[in-house]
Amino acid sequence: MAYTRRDFMKMGALFVSIGVTAPAFITRTAEAATGTLPRILIVVQLSGGNDGLNTVVPYSDPKYRELRPTLALSEDEILLLDDRLAFHASMARLHERYARGQVAIIEGVGYPNPNRSHFRSMEIWHTAIPEKFEPSGWIGRYLDANCCGTAPVTGVEVSNAAINIGNTLPLSFWTSHVLVPAIGTVNAFQFQTDGEYPDDRQNQLTAIREIYARSSSPREYDEFVRTVGRGALETSERIQQLARTYSPRVTYPNDQFSQNLKLIAQLMQADLGTRIYYVALGGFDTHSQQARTHATLLKTFSEGVDAFLADLEAQGKADDVLILSFSEFGRRARQNGSNGTDHGTAAPMFAIGHQVRGGIHGNAPDLVNLVEGDLKYEIDFRSVYSTVLEGWLGAKPEPVLGRRFDSVPFLKV
Amino acid sequence: MPVVAEPTIRSVILERTAETSRIAHLLRRTAFGVSPAELARYVALGFEGAVDALLDFDSVPDMPDPAADIPNFDPERIASMQQRWVYRLVGSPKPLQERMTLFWHSHFATAFSKVNNPSWMWNQNELFRRHALGNFRTLVHEVAKDPAMMRWLDTVTSKKGRPNENFARELFELFTMGIGNYTEDDIKEAARAFTGWEIRNNAFFFNRAQHDTGQKTIFGQTGAFTGEQVVDLAVSHPATARFIATKLYMHFVDDHPSRQTIERLAGIFVQSNYELKPLVRAILLSPEFSSEAAYHAKIKSPVDFVIGSVKTLGIPAYPQLAAVLASLGQALFNPPTVKGWPEGIEWISASSLLARQNFANQLATGRNGSRQPWISPSEELAALGITDDEDVVDFYLNVLIDGDATPSMRSALLSYLASGERTPGRRGRDGKVRGLIHLIMASPVYQFN
Structure with a gap:
C-alpha cells in the first residue's frame, strides 16, 4: 500500500510540473469524432465485491445448492432469465427491462491471476493494467487521448467531459492532463459569500478568482488545488443555472444511489458536454449474514437504474445512454461459516440501456472446475472496456488499453 | 473570541521568524494548529521544547469528559460519540494523543455502519487513546480482541472447520506488513488460528471448542499457532517496522520518504521493541520534518481543516462540527473502507473544495446558535492595536498560513480590503475583515498542512 501511495503522489507531482494552457473544450471534439450527438456512458461501481452467483443465479445447477447450503436462493427468490440462469428476485425492475431486451449480462468477467485484495483489485479495474501499478485510470487515458482538442495536450485542463458523482475521484479518472470534477450535491456546489453583506459578493468573487488565477505559493500541490478550484468556480455557475430549471419526470427512490442518478439526469440537462459519469454503490463486502444486505443492495441498484432510465425515457434521452456496472471481484463459490462469502474472482457485468443487445453473453458459471475454490474467468474485463470504447464512445481502444482485446457483441450499434 | 492584548501575540504573529513558522508547522502536523496565544506559548519553549511538550503528555491532566457539555448526549447514539470525540479533538490539552488516536482509527479502520454499537466504537477509541504513543505490539494484540474490530472483520463468526478470512487478511495487508509480503495460503492458514474468538458480555472470549488447534504453516513456519502467535509473527515480520515507519513518516512529514530514512526509522522502531514514542520523536526531530520540502507539503484532511480552523480562530467546540466533518467526507467512526481515509490529494475535488x-x-x-458571531476580528485587531490595511492583511496571513503567500495573492487581498465601504460596522470595515479571513481560508495554500 505504501508503494501505491508513493506512485499516486508522483502523479500528483506530474500535475504541477505541467503548465496550464488555454482552455480547449471537449464537446465539440467529441462530436466531431463521432459525427453524431455525443453518447453518454454511466459507469456504476458496485464496491466491496458483489456476489455474482447470487445476482445472476445458476439456479438449475445442483452444484450451486451444494456450495451454498444456506445462501442458495430458492425458487420463489429468483426471477428466471432462461433455463439455467435467473436474477435475484430483488431485481424485479431490471428483470422487466431484461424482458424488453434492455439488459445485457456479460458472464464470467475477470482477469488473469486474480487479486483478492479489495484495493489492489479495484486498482486493476480502474487502471485496466493488471500487471503493474499504473497511476492513470482507463477513463483518464481515454480523456487524454480523445477529449481535449486535436493538438497534443500540453496542459492540465479541467474537463467536464467526465464527472464523478461523489466527493472523491476514483482512480479510473486519474490522468496526466485532465482533471475531472467530482460533484456531491447541487445546492452545496457554489461559492457562498457573506450573507449579511450581499453588496460585497462581487468583490469576494473577484478576489477569489484572482487568487486562483496565479500561483498562491510555491508548494507542491499549489497548481493542483488551483486547477480544481478554477474548475469548481466555473462549473458551479453553470450548474446553478440549470438546477433552477430542472424537474425530474419520475420519482426517484430516496437512497443516496438513486439521488446520485437523479443528479446525473440533472447534469445531463445542463449540457456541460459531459460524456462519462461515474457513480458508486457500496456495501457489497458481505462476509457474514449476507442474505438480507445483499437483497437490499440489489434492490437499490435495480430500482435506481430503472427510475433513472424512466426519467430519461420521459425526456426522450434514453437512447443516448449506456449504463455499465462492475465490481472489483465476485465472491467465493462456497459460502463461509458465517452465512456470508469471502473474496472471490470472476463475476457478471451488466450493460443496460436501449442500445444493448439484451440477453446473456458468455456461459453460465462453471461450478465444477473451480480454481482454488473460485470461478475461472472467461471474458477479460478489458474486452468489455474495449467494446465500450470502440462501439459506444467511438475511440480507438489500443491507446487506452495498451493492446487489442476481442470485443464482446453486447452493443447494437 | 475574548482576546487579551498580550504584546507577545502581536510580536509573535506580526514579526514572524523562521523558527516561529517551524513551530507553527509542527503544531499543524501534531496538534491540528493552535490559536495565536497558544502559539506564543509554544514559541517560548523553542522547537525541541515544543516537541517534548507535545510527546510527553502522560503527566498532563486530561480534560473532563465532554459528555456533560453535549446537548442530548446519549451513549447509545453514534452521533453523540462523534461529538464527544470532536470536543476532545478541539479541546484536549494533549493534542498529539488525539492526533494519534485518529491515526490509529484510520489505520485499524473500523466503521459503525457494520459494528452498529456506539459503546463498542467508543471503547475502541479509548483503546487507541490509551496506546496512542505506547507499544505497537500491545496495540495490535488488543485491537485483535477488541469487540468492535471482531465484529467489523467477522472474527466472531470464524469457527473451527469454517474459518472466516477477513481479519487474517487485513491483519497482514493493512495492519502490519502490507501487501506483497505473504501468500493467499498464509491468509487461509492464519484464519484458522483466529477460530473460536468470540465476544461474550461485551468482551473477548476464547471458545476452546471452536478453536482449530491443528498445525498451520504461516510464512514458512509450521506449528499449532494460536491467534496471539499469529499476531506476534505478523508484528515481528521485518516488513512491519518499515510499513509502520513509512505510514507514520507520510502522515507527519511528506509523501516522499527515502529508502534510507525509512530504514533508519524502522531500525529505531525495532530497537525500542516497537515503542511508538521514540519512533514519532525521531520523525519530528528528523531534518526531513523541518525541511523546505515538507513545509505546507501535505493536503489537509477534513479533520485538519475543520478542527484546525476552529482551534486557530479560537472557536470552542460545538456539536455540528461532527456533521461538518461527515459532509466533507470524514465521518468519525465511519471510515469508507477497511483501508481507512486517504491522506492526500484525494481529499480535494471540485465539490469538497467548495464545501x-x-x-x-x-x-x-456566520453566527452561532445564540446568534452571536463565531469570531470578532474587529475587537481582536483593536486589542492588538493593528489598524492599517497592510498590517491587517499580514496579521491574518501569518495567523492562518504562516504568511506563506505569493506577492500576487497578498496584493489581491489588499485590493479586496480596499474595495467597497470604508465605514465601520458589519457592512463596512468589519465585514471586509471577515471577507478577508474567508478568502485566506478559501485559498489554495490554506488547504496545505
Whole structure:
C-alpha cells in the first residue's frame, strides 16, 4: 500500500510540473469524432465485491445448492432469465427491462491471476493494467487521448467531459492532463459569500478568482488545488443555472444511489458536454449474514437504474445512454461459516440501456472446475472496456488499453 | 473570541521568524494548529521544547469528559460519540494523543455502519487513546480482541472447520506488513488460528471448542499457532517496522520518504521493541520534518481543516462540527473502507473544495446558535492595536498560513480590503475583515498542512 501511495503522489507531482494552457473544450471534439450527438456512458461501481452467483443465479445447477447450503436462493427468490440462469428476485425492475431486451449480462468477467485484495483489485479495474501499478485510470487515458482538442495536450485542463458523482475521484479518472470534477450535491456546489453583506459578493468573487488565477505559493500541490478550484468556480455557475430549471419526470427512490442518478439526469440537462459519469454503490463486502444486505443492495441498484432510465425515457434521452456496472471481484463459490462469502474472482457485468443487445453473453458459471475454490474467468474485463470504447464512445481502444482485446457483441450499434 | 492584548501575540504573529513558522508547522502536523496565544506559548519553549511538550503528555491532566457539555448526549447514539470525540479533538490539552488516536482509527479502520454499537466504537477509541504513543505490539494484540474490530472483520463468526478470512487478511495487508509480503495460503492458514474468538458480555472470549488447534504453516513456519502467535509473527515480520515507519513518516512529514530514512526509522522502531514514542520523536526531530520540502507539503484532511480552523480562530467546540466533518467526507467512526481515509490529494475535488470554502465562510461571517458571531476580528485587531490595511492583511496571513503567500495573492487581498465601504460596522470595515479571513481560508495554500 505504501508503494501505491508513493506512485499516486508522483502523479500528483506530474500535475504541477505541467503548465496550464488555454482552455480547449471537449464537446465539440467529441462530436466531431463521432459525427453524431455525443453518447453518454454511466459507469456504476458496485464496491466491496458483489456476489455474482447470487445476482445472476445458476439456479438449475445442483452444484450451486451444494456450495451454498444456506445462501442458495430458492425458487420463489429468483426471477428466471432462461433455463439455467435467473436474477435475484430483488431485481424485479431490471428483470422487466431484461424482458424488453434492455439488459445485457456479460458472464464470467475477470482477469488473469486474480487479486483478492479489495484495493489492489479495484486498482486493476480502474487502471485496466493488471500487471503493474499504473497511476492513470482507463477513463483518464481515454480523456487524454480523445477529449481535449486535436493538438497534443500540453496542459492540465479541467474537463467536464467526465464527472464523478461523489466527493472523491476514483482512480479510473486519474490522468496526466485532465482533471475531472467530482460533484456531491447541487445546492452545496457554489461559492457562498457573506450573507449579511450581499453588496460585497462581487468583490469576494473577484478576489477569489484572482487568487486562483496565479500561483498562491510555491508548494507542491499549489497548481493542483488551483486547477480544481478554477474548475469548481466555473462549473458551479453553470450548474446553478440549470438546477433552477430542472424537474425530474419520475420519482426517484430516496437512497443516496438513486439521488446520485437523479443528479446525473440533472447534469445531463445542463449540457456541460459531459460524456462519462461515474457513480458508486457500496456495501457489497458481505462476509457474514449476507442474505438480507445483499437483497437490499440489489434492490437499490435495480430500482435506481430503472427510475433513472424512466426519467430519461420521459425526456426522450434514453437512447443516448449506456449504463455499465462492475465490481472489483465476485465472491467465493462456497459460502463461509458465517452465512456470508469471502473474496472471490470472476463475476457478471451488466450493460443496460436501449442500445444493448439484451440477453446473456458468455456461459453460465462453471461450478465444477473451480480454481482454488473460485470461478475461472472467461471474458477479460478489458474486452468489455474495449467494446465500450470502440462501439459506444467511438475511440480507438489500443491507446487506452495498451493492446487489442476481442470485443464482446453486447452493443447494437 | 475574548482576546487579551498580550504584546507577545502581536510580536509573535506580526514579526514572524523562521523558527516561529517551524513551530507553527509542527503544531499543524501534531496538534491540528493552535490559536495565536497558544502559539506564543509554544514559541517560548523553542522547537525541541515544543516537541517534548507535545510527546510527553502522560503527566498532563486530561480534560473532563465532554459528555456533560453535549446537548442530548446519549451513549447509545453514534452521533453523540462523534461529538464527544470532536470536543476532545478541539479541546484536549494533549493534542498529539488525539492526533494519534485518529491515526490509529484510520489505520485499524473500523466503521459503525457494520459494528452498529456506539459503546463498542467508543471503547475502541479509548483503546487507541490509551496506546496512542505506547507499544505497537500491545496495540495490535488488543485491537485483535477488541469487540468492535471482531465484529467489523467477522472474527466472531470464524469457527473451527469454517474459518472466516477477513481479519487474517487485513491483519497482514493493512495492519502490519502490507501487501506483497505473504501468500493467499498464509491468509487461509492464519484464519484458522483466529477460530473460536468470540465476544461474550461485551468482551473477548476464547471458545476452546471452536478453536482449530491443528498445525498451520504461516510464512514458512509450521506449528499449532494460536491467534496471539499469529499476531506476534505478523508484528515481528521485518516488513512491519518499515510499513509502520513509512505510514507514520507520510502522515507527519511528506509523501516522499527515502529508502534510507525509512530504514533508519524502522531500525529505531525495532530497537525500542516497537515503542511508538521514540519512533514519532525521531520523525519530528528528523531534518526531513523541518525541511523546505515538507513545509505546507501535505493536503489537509477534513479533520485538519475543520478542527484546525476552529482551534486557530479560537472557536470552542460545538456539536455540528461532527456533521461538518461527515459532509466533507470524514465521518468519525465511519471510515469508507477497511483501508481507512486517504491522506492526500484525494481529499480535494471540485465539490469538497467548495464545501471547505463554504465552511470557512460560515466561520468568518456566520453566527452561532445564540446568534452571536463565531469570531470578532474587529475587537481582536483593536486589542492588538493593528489598524492599517497592510498590517491587517499580514496579521491574518501569518495567523492562518504562516504568511506563506505569493506577492500576487497578498496584493489581491489588499485590493479586496480596499474595495467597497470604508465605514465601520458589519457592512463596512468589519465585514471586509471577515471577507478577508474567508478568502485566506478559501485559498489554495490554506488547504496545505
